[in-house]
Amino acid sequence: MATQVFKVPDSIIKDMTYGFCPGCDHGVAIRLVAECLDELGLKENAITATSIGCSVCLYDYLDVDSVEAPHGRALAEATGIKRARPDKFVFTYQGDGDFASIGLGESTHAALRGENITAICINNTTYGMTGGQLGPTTLLGQVTTTSPTGRNVEYYGYPIRIAEHIALCEGTAYSARVSLDSVANIRKAKQAIKKAFEYQLKGLGFSFVEILSTCPTNWHMTPQKAHDRVRDDMMKVFVPGVYKDVLQKV
Amino acid sequence: MSHIEIDEQRCKACYLCIDECPKKLIKVGEKVNKLGAKPVEFCDPKGECLGCAMCATRCPDMAITKVFRG
Numbered sequence: 001m002a003t004q005v006f007k008v009p010d011s012i013i014k015d016m017t018y019g020f021c022p023g024c025d026h027g028v029a030i031r032l033v034a035e036c037l038d039e040l041g042l043k044e045n046a047i048t049a050t051s052i053g054c055s056v057c058l059y060d061y062l063d064v065d066s067v068e069a070p071h072g073r074a075l076a077e078a079t080g081i082k083r084a085r086p087d088k089f090v091f092t093y094q095g096d097g098d099f100a101s102i103g104l105g106e107s108t109h110a111a112l113r114g115e116n117i118t119a120i121c122i123n124n125t126t127y128g129m130t131g132g133q134l135g136p137t138t139l140l141g142q143v144t145t146t147s148p149t150g151r152n153v154e155y156y157g158y159p160i161r162i163a164e165h166i167a168l169c170e171g172t173a174y175s176a177r178v179s180l181d182s183v184a185n186i187r188k189a190k191q192a193i194k195k196a197f198e199y200q201l202k203g204l205g206f207s208f209v210e211i212l213s214t215c216p217t218n219w220h221m222t223p224q225k226a227h228d229r230v231r232d233d234m235m236k237v238f239v240p241g242v243y244k245d246v247l248q249k250v
Numbered sequence: 251m252s253h254i255e256i257d258e259q260r261c262k263a264c265y266l267c268i269d270e271c272p273k274k275l276i277k278v279g280e281k282v283n284k285l286g287a288k289p290v291e292f293c294d295p296k297g298e299c300l301g302c303a304m305c306a307t308r309c310p311d312m313a314i315t316k317v318f319r320g
């Protein structure tokens with residue numbers, strides 16, 4: 001008898017199709033979140049504050065209660081939800097522009113306050129939804145619609161290393177960076193998301209996972225080449241790893 | 251016998267699964283689905299599938315909906 005080793009998670013809305021472009025790793029990241037919700041039995045008790053960006057329609061994908069937040073404000077909204085209903089499992093799913101550009105204040109202060117919530121941030125080095133502008137994580141040299149000759153320090157400054165930044169906040173319990181460039185790393189990414197969720201369940205404080213993802217459309221690359229770029233360019237600057245873990249003293 | 255199931259209406263033809271399968275059991279099909287994409291097909295005449303779920307883990311769109319091993 002063959003045993004089933006993969007299924008569409010129960011926390012994914014039945015028979016939906018993502019609105020993402022072909023080969024976009026937002027789809028993998030949301031599936032991993034759903035698998036963790038399933039495995040920890042959180043589907044019925046979870047509330048997500050949805051962000052603005054390509055994942056704006058998260059409520060059409062994940063079968064959990066959700067509230068849409070204005071651009072960048074997901075963690076302010078999540079804070080309110082969690083403080084009003086500490087019995088609920090509360091998380092955000094945000095793009096890097098949402099989390100670390102317009103929302104950097106909200107994100108940083110949620111971590112500094114040690115809010116007992118979880119944030120997942122998709123780093124694809126650009127503003128995907130609006131057509132590929134320079135964002136806070138755009139790599140030096142990277143050509144975008146608003147850095148047509150490539151990002152240079154003189155004009156645009158340096159990209160932010162989000163997982164390291166959040167790790168420096170005293171209220172952070174867990175901060176990690178993972179990548180979706182390979183199947184092995186997808187499996188590691190899931191473990192990190194699960195750990196971040198578990199830290200909230202243990203009441204340890206702010207937990208955070210930055211996920212290196214792709215934007216084949218705005219990078220003008222095939223999905224295959226986009227994964228090469230994550231490996232060859234992004235992972236050298238945004239090195240995967242655990243930057244803070246209060247239980248491991250990292 | 252190890253095998254996979256594909257929901258061809260969900261497939262966006264990114265073809266990431268084709269590269270991922272260690273046994274090269276996934277191929278581009280002839281049909282066009284409602285998304286206007288040419289979905290992939292599972293071709294395993296010799297029963298070589300490992301049930302490793304590499305394809306489903308890589309698929310961004312959950313078009314590979316089930317994997318069975320054994």
Ligand SMILES: Cc1ncc(C[n+]2csc(CCOP(=O)(O)OP(=O)(O)O)c2C)c(N)n1
Nearest residue numbers: 052053054071095096097098126127128129
């Ligand atoms: C207040 C406000 N400013 C600007 C926008 C336009 N806008 C929509 S999505 C977005 C950026 C999204 O980029 P990111 O958060 O990196 O997510 P991605 O689309 O790449 O997943 C911007 C600038 C907006 N909706 N609201």
Ligand code: SF4
Nearest residue numbers: 020021024054128215
């Ligand atoms: S624009 Fe980029 S990030 Fe947005 S869905 Fe398309 S590939 Fe994904």
Ligand code: SF4
Nearest residue numbers: 261262264265267309
């Ligand atoms: S990875 Fe998924 S969406 Fe892409 S071609 Fe394969 S089955 Fe289709």
Ligand code: SF4
Nearest residue numbers: 271299300302303305
């Ligand atoms: S389960 Fe493994 S061997 Fe079978 S089709 Fe998928 S990748 Fe190939």
